[in-house]
Amino acid sequence: MPDDVATRPVRLPDDRWHPLEIVFWLGLVTAFFLFPGYRVLGSQILITGLFAVSLDLILGYAGIVSLGHAAFFGVGAYTAGLLAVYGWGEPITGLFAGAATAAIVGYGTSFLVVRGHDLARLMMTLGIGFLLFEAANKAAFVTGGVDGLSGVVMWKLFGVFTFDFAGRTAYLYSLAVLFILFVVLRRVVASPFGLSLIGIRERSRRIPAIGAPLRQREVAIFTISAAVAGMAGALLAQTTQFVGLDVLSFSRSAEVLIILILGGAGRLYGGLIGAVVYMVAQDILSTYISAAYWRFWIGLLLVAIVLVAHGGILDGATAIYRRLTRGRS
Amino acid sequence: MITRGILATAVASAVAFGASHAEAQNTIKVGAVLEVTGPFASLAKQMTNGMQLYMKQHGDTVAGKRIELIIRDTTGAQPDIARRLTQELIARDNVDFIVGFALTPNALAAAPVVTEAKKPTIIMNAATSVIVSRSPYMTRVSMTLxxxxxxxxxxxxxxxxxxxxxxxxxxxxxxxxxxxxxxxxxxxxxxxxxxxxxxxxxxxxxxxxxxxxxxxxxxxxxxxxxxxxxxxxxxxxxxxxxxxxxxxxxxxxxxxxxxxxxxxxxxxxxxxxxxHYSMAHESPQNAAYVKAYTDAYGATARPAFTSVAAYDGMAMIYEVARRLNGVIDGDKAMEIIKGMKIDSARGAISIDPETRDVIQTVxxxxxxxxxxxxxxxxxxxxxxxxxxx
The missing domain is CATH 3.40.50.2300 (Response regulator)
Incomplete structure (x- = not known):
């Protein structure tokens, strides 16, 4: 086996589109037509999915643990929200502004985060999250504090599509942003840069030995991840036209971590699948089973899924898929 | 494939529309956006109790229509979820009233939605002054700080x-x-x-x-x-x-x-x-209320101001339904609500016709x-x- 590895030419991962991926994205488009009453929920699932993908970049690929990723989500949300409150309601530029400020905050804090190891990183990200939460809470004259930021007025998307009541624009806009970012990120993780991230995750001490700058790579992916999280936050602010203090809360950081682990970290799609399963389950359970005790059932679901598939839903599904295809050949 | 998708959608939505249309003929739906789980669950519990108590006492039929209460959980101070639930209750469940809101941020986030949909909305707790000024379709039966x-x-x-x-x-x-x-x-x-x-x-x-x-x-x-x-x-x-x-x-x-x-x-x-309310308030109305509450929820249960506001909010819905003969129109409903007087367990209250906020004895x-x-x-x-x- 080691011989095999040694003699095999080094190749980048195959990044052709698998048929199942195409089915997945067509499914998201079809959902728009099939469930017209669920478009608002759908748009929030897509946004949470994008947020989970951003966490996957640092956790799943570079192995940087974080309990405060909502910090960047919140910075993006407040940036886009405040722009619109103060008269600039153009969605696309607002989106990029959210990503830019989140990237700046991400770049600035990345040096603090990448210094330590896992436990220190957990503490550091947690601390940064708390800092920003309380700062936004104290700066109530800007952010609205606990009462939230209202008066977010969005202009029409491309000057044509209003952010309508039933979530049509919100869903398609979120889906388009998610897809474009996903295509870019898919390329990033399949590049030599992406491979070096996996190297960092697996054996960070050996990375300098192959001539790759460890800290710079970590700073780079942390900044990219913060920018993507900021874009997700900006999307939420724009589609809900409100920013609550909870965008920066610890519970949002924890929830996105649960979603990513549930779906499966380290493969981009995990975050999306996790968001779909978690939020659809939450909606069904709290609507049809019990508005008061749905957390019991979601807890049961989480335990059951992780018990059956240790690496999350995607790992479990991959194992089943492999077994099936092997059986056929 | 695309045509088949569209066809399926058309059929599905036709079925859905037909079903909801038939239902809409004989029910008045009340959508409650409440903090059922999380740190404010006790408030939501009181509010749910208040609403359900009113329905139990007065029957769930008014003006020939059945009143249906749909409760959705915001999981705490989560304005994005509160806003989405409000949208869904209106777009998916075709509710005629939106009620609830223990917390200010949740109510503020929902304000633009109920304005756009012209749905009469009854704030049953959230007590920051500014809330009802944010939508002409919002009124409040609780209090302001x-x-x-x-x-x-x-x-x-x-x-x-x-x-x-x-x-x-x-x-x-x-x-x-x-x-x-x-x-x-x-x-x-x-x-x-x-x-x-x-x-x-x-x-x-x-x-x-x-x-x-x-x-x-x-x-x-x-x-x-x-x-x-x-x-x-x-x-x-x-x-x-x-x-x-x-x-x-x-x-x-x-x-x-x-x-x-x-x-x-x-x-x-x-x-x-x-x-504005104490369960020890001395009046025949309150004695009856406390008795009904303890009969329904146990001898040690204690009704708080949150339950009374929710109870009065439900009374408001029944009154509007009666006056509109069961056909709920947002603008007409708000006209009836403005100036409405309710003989509450806390004493008489009325809705200020100017601000749509509650006027009461403190x-x-x-x-x-x-x-x-x-x-x-x-x-x-x-x-x-x-x-x-």
Whole structure:
């Protein structure tokens, strides 16, 4: 086996589109037509999915643990929200502004985060999250504090599509942003840069030995991840036209971590699948089973899924898929 | 494939529309956006109890239509979820009324939605002044903090309390309450000797209470959200010996909410608060209400102001349905709501036709023990108080 590895030419991962991926994205488009009453929920699932993908970049690929990723989500949300409150309601530029400020905050804090190891990183990200939460809470004259930021007025998307009541624009806009970012990120993780991230995750001490700058790579992916999280936050602010203090809360950081682990970290799609399963389950359970005790059932679901598939839903599904295809050949 | 998708959608939506249309013929749907789980669950529980009690007592049919209550959970102060649930209740469930909202941010986030959909919306708790001004389709049956705060400031002045330390939770209602108290109290010659704002979530009151003790005021003015925080504060107040130091406790009635008063225990004795409802309010209407509540939810259950507001909100829906003969139109409903009078367990209340906010009597009460149980016993009142803003 080691011989095999040694003699095999080094190749980048195959990044052709698998048929199942195409089915997945067509499914998201079809959902728009099939469930017209669920478009608002759908748009929030897509946004949470994008947020989970951003966490996957640092956790799943570079192995940087974080309990405060909502910090960047919140910075993006407040940036886009405040722009619109103060008269600039153009969605696309607002989106990029959210990503830019989140990237700046991400770049600035990345040096603090990448210094330590896992436990220190957990503490550091947690601390940064708390800092920003309380700062936004104290700066109530800007952010609205606990009462939230209202008066977010969005202009029409491309000057044509209003952010309508039933979530049509919100869903398609979120889906388009998610897809474009996903295509870019898919390329990033399949590049030599992406491979070096996996190297960092697996054996960070050996990375300098192959001539790759460890800290710079970590700073780079942390900044990219913060920018993507900021874009997700900006999307939420724009589609809900409100920013609550909870965008920066610890519970949002924890929830996105649960979603990513549930779906499966380290493969981009995990975050999306996790968001779909978690939020659809939450909606069904709290609507049809019990508005008061749905957390019991979601807890049961989480335990059951992780018990059956240790690496999350995607790992479990991959194992089943492999077994099936092997059986056929 | 695309045509098949469209066809399937068309069929599905036709079926869905047909079904909802048939249902809409004979039901009036009420969508409740409530904080059913999370730290504010006790408020939502009281509100749910209040609404369901009214429906149980008055039957679920009015003007030939069945009233259907749909409860959705915001999981706490989550404005994005509250807004989405409001949208879904309107777009998917075709509700005729939106009700609920224990918390201000959730109500504010929903305001643009109900305006766009022209759905009459009844705020059953959230108490920041500004809420009802954010949508012409919103009304409030609970209270505003300035409304219930001003009377305690006046009472303090009349009773020779001149130096007060204020402590409020750092969010909309807390700031409203603090501002009103300071304005009324200092205008009457009182002096604020210190003020603190405590975090909205998970506060540790110890250091704050020590600061109050060190400042040695004649009274402490407190506003905290009803529930767990109030219990924690009152225990700390006692443990650090503030009552022995001659520091009295005053404020709006949230800290000594009826539901948690027994859990706070004897340390609450003597606290003077102003509020619009006490379960010890003496009137035939309230006696009947408390009896119905304990019959329905157990002998030890204690109805609080949150349940009364929800009960009155449901009464408002029944009245609107009767007057509109079961056909709910947003604008017509709001016209009926403006100026509406309700004979509530707290005394008569009415809706201000200008602001759509509640006008009610505010009582001054003292925590006392009767038959081994703690109650807020009313001893003074100010009739027809409006939100001062």
């Amino acid at each position: 300035p409304q219930v705060t001003a009377p305690i400031a006046e009472w303090a002045l009349k009773n020779n309390i001149k130096k007060v330390f204020t402590l409020v939770a750092d969010y909309g209602p807390g700031l409203d309450s603090e501002a009103t108290f300071k304005k009324t109290f200092t205008a009457g010659g009182g002096q604020i000797v210190g003020e603190v704002r405590t975090p909205f979530t998970n506060p540790d009151f110890g250091p704050f209470i020590q600061r109050i003790k060190d400042a040695a005021p004649e009274a402490t003015f407190i506003f905290l959200p009803a529930g767990e925080q109030a219990i924690a504060f009152m225990k700390g107040f006692q443990e650090r010996g503030l009552p022995q130091a001659g520091i009295r406790l005053i404020g709006p009635g949230d800290v000594v909410e009826d539901d948690v008063l027994e859990a706070i225990g004897d340390v609450a004795l003597g606290a003077i608060t102003s509020h 009582y001054v009460r003292r925590v006392e023990k009767k038959n081994g149980r703690l109650f807020n016993v009313e001893f003074d009142k100010i009739a027809d108080v409006k939100d001062p803003k």
